[in-house]
Amino acid sequence: xxxxxxxxxxxxxxxxxxxxxxxxxxxxxxxxxxxxxxxxxxxxxxxxxxxxxxxxxxxxxxxxxxxxxxxxxxxxxxxxxxxxxxxxxxxxxxxxxxxxxxxxxxxxxxxxxxxxxxxxxxxxxxxxxxxxxxxxxxxxxxxxxxxxxxxxxxxxxxxxxxxxxxxxxxxxxxxxxxxxxxxxxxxxxxxxxxxxxxxxxxxxxxxxxxxxxxxxxxxxxxxxxxxxxxxxxxxxxxxxxxxxxxxxxxxxxxxxxxxxxxxxxxxxxxxxxxxxxxxxxxxxxxxxxxxx
Amino acid sequence: xxxxxxxxxxxxxxxxxxxxxxxxxxxxxxxxxxxxxxxxxxxxxxxxxxxxxxxxxxxxxxxxxxxxxxxxxxxxxxxxxxxxxxxxxxxxxxxxxxxxxxxxxxxxxxxxxxxxxxxxxxxxxxxxxxxxxxxxxxxxxxxxxxxxxxxxxxxxxxxxxxxxxxxxxxxxxxxxxxxxxxxxxxxxxxxxxxxxxxxxxxxxxxxxxxxxxxxxxxxxxxxxxxxxxxxxxxxxxxxxxxxxxxxxxxxxxxxxxxxxxxxxxxxxxxxxxxxxxxxxxxxxxxxxxxxxxxxxxxxxxxxxxxxxxxxxxxxxxxxxxxxxxxxxxxxxxxxxxxxxxxxxxxxxxxxxxxxxxxx
Numbered sequence: 346x347x348x349x350x351x352x353x354x355x356x357x358x359x360x361x362x363x364x365x366x367x368x369x370x371x372x373x374x375x376x377x378x379x380x381x382x383x384x385x386x387x388x389x390x391x392x393x394x395x396x397x398x399x400x401x402x403x404x405x406x407x408x409x410x411x412x413x414x415x416x417x418x419x420x421x422x423x424x425x426x427x428x429x430x431x432x433x434x435x436x437x438x439x440x441x442x443x444x445x446x447x448x449x450x451x452x453x454x455x456x457x458x459x460x461x462x463x464x465x466x467x468x469x470x471x472x473x474x475x476x477x478x479x480x481x482x483x484x485x486x487x488x489x490x491x492x493x494x495x496x497x498x499x500x501x502x503x504x505x506x507x508x509x510x511x512x513x514x515x516x517x518x519x520x521x522x523x524x525x526x527x528x529x530x531x532x533x534x535x536x537x538x539x540x541x542x543x544x545x546x547x548x549x550x551x552x553x554x555x556x557x558x559x560x561x562x563x564x565x566x567x568x569x570x571x572x573x574x575x576x577x578x579x580x581x582x583x584x585x586x587x588x589x590x591x592x593x594x595x596x597x598x599x600x601x602x603x604x605x606x607x608x609x610x611x612x613x614x615x616x617x618x619x620x621x622x623x624x625x626x627x628x629x630x631x632x633x634x635x636x637x
Numbered sequence: 638x639x640x641x642x643x644x645x646x647x648x649x650x651x652x653x654x655x656x657x658x659x660x661x662x663x664x665x666x667x668x669x670x671x672x673x674x675x676x677x678x679x680x681x682x683x684x685x686x687x688x689x690x691x692x693x694x695x696x697x698x699x700x701x702x703x704x705x706x707x708x709x710x711x712x713x714x715x716x717x718x719x720x721x722x723x724x725x726x727x728x729x730x731x732x733x734x735x736x737x738x739x740x741x742x743x744x745x746x747x748x749x750x751x752x753x754x755x756x757x758x759x760x761x762x763x764x765x766x767x768x769x770x771x772x773x774x775x776x777x778x779x780x781x782x783x784x785x786x787x788x789x790x791x792x793x794x795x796x797x798x799x800x801x802x803x804x805x806x807x808x809x810x811x812x813x814x815x816x817x818x819x820x821x822x823x824x825x826x827x828x829x830x831x832x833x834x835x836x837x838x839x840x841x842x843x844x845x846x847x848x849x850x851x852x853x854x855x856x857x858x859x860x861x862x863x864x865x866x867x868x869x870x871x872x873x874x875x876x877x878x879x880x881x882x883x884x885x886x887x888x889x890x891x892x893x894x895x896x897x898x899x900x901x902x903x904x905x906x907x908x909x910x911x912x913x914x915x916x917x918x919x920x921x922x923x924x925x926x927x928x929x930x931x932x933x934x935x936x937x938x939x940x941x942x943x944x945x946x947x948x949x950x951x952x953x954x955x956x957x958x959x960x961x962x963x964x965x966x967x968x969x970x971x972x973x974x975x976x977x978x979x980x981x982x983x984x985x986x987x988x989x990x991x992x993x994x995x996x
Binding site: 414415416417418434437438440441442444446447448449450452453457460461462464465466467509519 | 638639640641644647648651719720721722723724725726727728729730731990991992
């Protein structure tokens, strides 16, 4: 029997998922009018690795993450998460999940909600309060512990979502569009937290419809289009054949930029877009006194 | 699982709804329950006024709480699927434990809401004197006394109850217009040759006559017999079916509110569980309507009799209005509630095999 550390965090083979058609489960029961959104996904993710799932809207990223989190059942194929089925309590205890829309109980205060979520993970009563306070502090919400979640902004809810997904130190973290609504400080925080997960041997699956969200942090990328994995590999490998690239420069003077323009033109290429680099906003915030 | 139960309690009885219930209960407690209460007071004194007040408050409680709490229960699983599954499902705690904790929290909500109306009913009544408790109704065909002096009818299968101190028989005859508006009768309860109690009464319209029965020391055993004998010419006297009740002494009128509390609690738990279960298979609003429709024959006509929780609610509200303490829920009603509860929770667990909308 393989030991836990050697088994992959995720193994999918021929995974399919179909939803009932517009006439509901009756027609689905006889096999008619079902809408298949995942068509035989094969995927494996080792522990300590991070997989970036990219694809356009409606490509099946959210459905795949919901299957991995045990929110949906596959219609066919093999789905193994941390050596078991995502539906079992033993696996759920070791998985952290942040859904796309952060629907946490709006009537609860942040501190109480985090304690409730810790309780549902089986964390003892003695540990819950301290753990909740620590994680609210980590995601920059310590001052909001007594505010009801219904009064949180979208970005604050995403930060809260990160805290609830990570507070029990899961072996597999599933994040659906985690950067949606996050400010630059929050995006930086997300990167730090995911580095910590990988450093302790945890695996991460992170979905986004923006390549820039996953290109740097992910060890590998899977491109999901119309419910099928069309390409998979290291980010640099996947884009190596592509002739449109983004180049970020530090301390770029106007003279240097002009010379790059000239060089590009001379080589038959063109500078299609010029704008601020990816971390400029974060630098601006820091310059004007924002924490984090 | 206490935190999840607390969340369920908060969702069953959110602060806004609790305030609305409290205000309605207070309004019901302070309300003068109308001319009927005044008429009752004129006829039967303060006890009748108190009975009408208790009946009014508990009627309001039933009308408010039954649909409101059924709707809350039915909305639970659709809400889980729509929103909560994203944080509830990936946790270590399984579906059945989540269901059990949620149902426990909702049940505490039902208890709190009922306590609110219990307090309102007693505030409305003001005092609580000694009272009589309903023991059972006597099944009998309609009887009548039509002819002149000396005519009588007998009801000879009242049963062989052990009569406790303070026992009485309540007879509710109707006088039909005939030879005059009244009927002069003697109502007598016998056991063998022994007369356990008798009352002479001049009846008019729809009357209630209570016949106090002798204490058990004088009780010779055997079946009770009721004789209604005409003393003088007068109007025909009818004894419609279900018009003879056996009563016993109760320590306080407040016991009536306690009995209604227990009856409504059983109903809310059973109906809530069934609504919760149906909600796992259909939309919340449809599940609420279906659960209420399933219970309508029981609530309106007492269908399924003593087995169905709430089957005696209409009768018990009538008893309460008559100043009689309804009986505590019978073992059959407890068994029926347990059955409905188990069926509802099983239906919910089966329907929730997958947290997603599409199992």
